[in-house]
Amino acid sequence: MQIQDLPYPDPGVPDARSGPRFLWWLFRNQLGGQLKALAWGVLHFVSVSSMPFCVGFAIEAVIDRSGSRLAVAGGLMALGGAGIAIGDTWLHRTAVTNWITAAARVQQLLARKAAQQGSALTRSVAAGEVVAVSTSDVEKIGWFVEAVSRFTAALVTLVIVAVGLVFYQPALGVVVAVGLPVLALAVLPLLPRATRRADFQREKAGHATELASDTVAGLRVLRGIGGEELFLDRYRSASQDVRHAAVRTARMWSLIAAVQVLLPGLLLIGVVWYGVGLARDGRISVGELVTVYSAVMILSYPLRHFEEIAMAYSFSQPSARRAARVLSLDRPTDTGGSRDAEVPNGDLHDPETGLGAPTGLFTAVVCGDPDAAGRLAERLGGHPSEEGTPVLLDGVPLDELPLDSARTAVLVQDKDPVLLSGTLRELLDVPSSGKVTPEAALAAAQCEDVLAALLQGALGTTDPLEAHLTERGRSLSGGQRQRLALARSLITDPEVLVLDEPTSAVDSHTEARIARGVRELRAGRTTVVFTSSPLLLDRADRVVLVHEGEAVAVGPHRDLMRTEPRYRAVVTRETDEEVAAGGGELLGVHGVDRADRADAVDGVAGVDGLRRLGDLSDIDELNDVDKINGIDGIDELNEIEESA
Numbered sequence: 001m002q003i004q005d006l007p008y009p010d011p012g013v014p015d016a017r018s019g020p021r022f023l024w025w026l027f028r029n030q031l032g033g034q035l036k037a038l039a040w041g042v043l044h045f046v047s048v049s050s051m052p053f054c055v056g057f058a059i060e061a062v063i064d065r066s067g068s069r070l071a072v073a074g075g076l077m078a079l080g081g082a083g084i085a086i087g088d089t090w091l092h093r094t095a096v097t098n099w100i101t102a103a104a105r106v107q108q109l110l111a112r113k114a115a116q117q118g119s120a121l122t123r124s125v126a127a128g129e130v131v132a133v134s135t136s137d138v139e140k141i142g143w144f145v146e147a148v149s150r151f152t153a154a155l156v157t158l159v160i161v162a163v164g165l166v167f168y169q170p171a172l173g174v175v176v177a178v179g180l181p182v183l184a185l186a187v188l189p190l191l192p193r194a195t196r197r198a199d200f201q202r203e204k205a206g207h208a209t210e211l212a213s214d215t216v217a218g219l220r221v222l223r224g225i226g227g228e229e230l231f232l233d234r235y236r237s238a239s240q241d242v243r244h245a246a247v248r249t250a251r252m253w254s255l256i257a258a259v260q261v262l263l264p265g266l267l268l269i270g271v272v273w274y275g276v277g278l279a280r281d282g283r284i285s286v287g288e289l290v291t292v293y294s295a296v297m298i299l300s301y302p303l304r305h306f307e308e309i310a311m312a313y314s315f316s317q318p319s320a321r322r323a324a325r326v327l328s329l330d331r332p333t334d335t336g337g338s339r340d341a342e343v344p345n346g347d348l349h350d351p352e353t354g355l356g357a358p359t360g361l362f363t364a365v366v367c368g369d370p371d372a373a374g375r376l377a378e379r380l381g382g383h384p385s386e387e388g389t390p391v392l393l394d395g396v397p398l399d400e401l402p403l404d405s406a407r408t409a410v411l412v413q414d415k416d417p418v419l420l421s422g423t424l425r426e427l428l429d430v431p432s433s434g435k436v437t438p439e440a441a442l443a444a445a446q447c448e449d450v451l452a453a454l455l456q457g458a459l460g461t462t463d464p465l466e467a468h469l470t471e472r473g474r475s476l477s478g479g480q481r482q483r484l485a486l487a488r489s490l491i492t493d494p495e496v497l498v499l500d501e502p503t504s505a506v507d508s509h510t511e512a513r514i515a516r517g518v519r520e521l522r523a524g525r526t527t528v529v530f531t532s533s534p535l536l537l538d539r540a541d542r543v544v545l546v547h548e549g550e551a552v553a554v555g556p557h558r559d560l561m562r563t564e565p566r567y568r569a570v571v572t573r574e575t576d577e578e579v580a581a582g583g584g585e586l587l588g589v590h591g592v593d594r595a596d597r598a599d600a601v602d603g604v605a606g607v608d609g610l611r612r613l614g615d616l617s618d619i620d621e622l623n624d625v626d627k628i629n630g631i632d633g634i635d636e637l638n639e640i641e642e643s644a
Contacts, residue, residue: 019321041153044087056291103142137319144316151309154302201245346394364540381412417485419473441490444517
């Protein structure tokens with residue numbers, strides 16, 4: 001695999017049972033590149049290590065006054081220099097290629113896992129942890145995979161040189177051959193502590209990253225409540241923890257580096273001291289002494305790769321363990337699928353709750369617990385966060401479909417959708433049936449003012465689709481982001497569209513228009529909306545009340561308001577006392593205090609927009625509550641909205 005061939009057509013199935021197993025799996029999948037790096041590394045290191053032999057040979061030729069041998073020595077030195085240049089150049093190329101391709105493979109694996117897990121990923125692993133794994137951890141893993149081949153080349157070179165010295169000058173060669181393993185293994189006792197410190201530093205850095213991510217995500221709210229300084233102080237504290245951990249890690253590695261400098265120096269001193277004695281006794285020549293001395297001095301270069309591989313492993317091992325943890329996450333459903341990829345088209349049914357969504361109808365679901373509603377929406381999409389009975393689409397369990405087919409059949413938009421940076425055209429360029437145009441989807445989602453705002457801030461274009469969105473759409477209001485996300489979901493035109501509170505951040509007039517637009521655009525398609533808004537509920541073909549994990553009532557919105565106290569309690573935000581006293585009847589009694597009736601109206605509205613309805617018409621005070629309740633006033637509210 002070359003860099004220009006990235007990304008991988010298939011990054012493979014990783015061995016994520018542990019960090020070391022994952023690193024070994026990466027190494028095996030790059031065996032060709034590793035062998036190339038090993039070959040070029042051996043050429044480079046052996047060429048470097050051959051220079052002392054050439055120098056010693058040249059010195060002997062000068063002493064013996066042999067011009068031919070001196071010429072041979074010069075030729076050998078030129079050949080060694082060429083080997084150094086060629087080996088170093090191609091070693092660098094292959095090493096960098098191995099690093100980048102290994103990092104790219106890990107990133108593709110992480111991206112695929114994130115796509116498979118969906119929103120369930122951040123419930124198993126913190127968002128900051130995922131960010132850290134896909135950035136800094138990927139680099140450390142790639143570093144180790146790349147460094148293995150260079151370390152192996154250095155090890156092979158040390159063995160070759162040690163054996164060569166033993167044959168060249170046995171007396172000094174044996175000293176070097178015994179000393180080299182000691183030098184190579186001297187740092188091993190320090191590695192466990194260095195690894196622990198590196199792991200601790202990584203945990204602190206992950207916590208700081210997570211805190212920074214959360215702070216940035218909630219910056220608008222923090223500014224509104226004046227909480228910037230509080231979170232800034234928290235991040236400063238976390239940042240200082242990272243700094244202290246990094247300093248402790250650096251101290252350990254400085255000790256390891258000092259050992260790697262000190263011990264070769266001691267070996268060099270010992271060789272010189274012993275070699276001078278041998279030369280004085282006439283047992284070795286000056287050229288042989290110079291050769292052995294130079295060889296030992298040159299060997300400090302490949303020995304540095306022992307320190308590097310130790311450092312790379314110490315940093316990559318915890319990173320690989322965290323990456324393996326993410327990659328080992330399993331969905332409760334079978335992502336491979338055991339059925340054909342044909343997308344079924346029929347009724348959607350959840351056996352656990354009894355919730356059903358007939359094909360082609362607009363079904364609204366009322367659930368008193370927002371968290372339970374979110375989990376149920378995920379279940380309907382075929383990717384639940386917990387084990388359970390699979391949801392059926394036309395009688396086919398969704399977990400038996402390939403993941404792509406399941407998501408083509410059922411699309412879930414959660415209550416906090418994410419907008420990526422780029423142009424609006426790029427945002428809306430999603431896999432779709434092609435039957436819904438961006439213009440139709442934007443119109444149904446009531447995005448006219450959003451387009452105007454984007455166009456006003458755009459430079460050099462009159463096409464709102466070419467307007468640029470900032471990261472996560474932070475330049476837009478919550479309601480504007482929500483409507484753009486809804487338009488994106490409408491464009492995909494799935495067989496079943498599940499929307500979780502799609503209008504919670506918009507005013508009531510816009511909400512009424514969205515309800516009408518979505519219903520018209522999705523005519524003939526199955527649509528499920530989790531909401532408690534009377535304006536959406538009244539537009540639905542059928543409404544299902546889910547109470548304590550079970551569908552307990554089904555019917556039109558107005559019928560349920562009259563006959564089902566639990567439904568009325570969720571929609572009108574009635575208190576337990578009001579439900580016990582008769583709920584809606586209590587709200588209509590003339591003796592109720594005006595402030596209580598106003599609170600009831602605010603509770604039903606859920607947004608400030610419904611308060612404005614009183615400014616649009618002269619509605620009788622005693623009938624305000626009944627109209628907002630949706631028992632007999634939704635039609636009048638729609639008329640008010642249309643006239644406005």
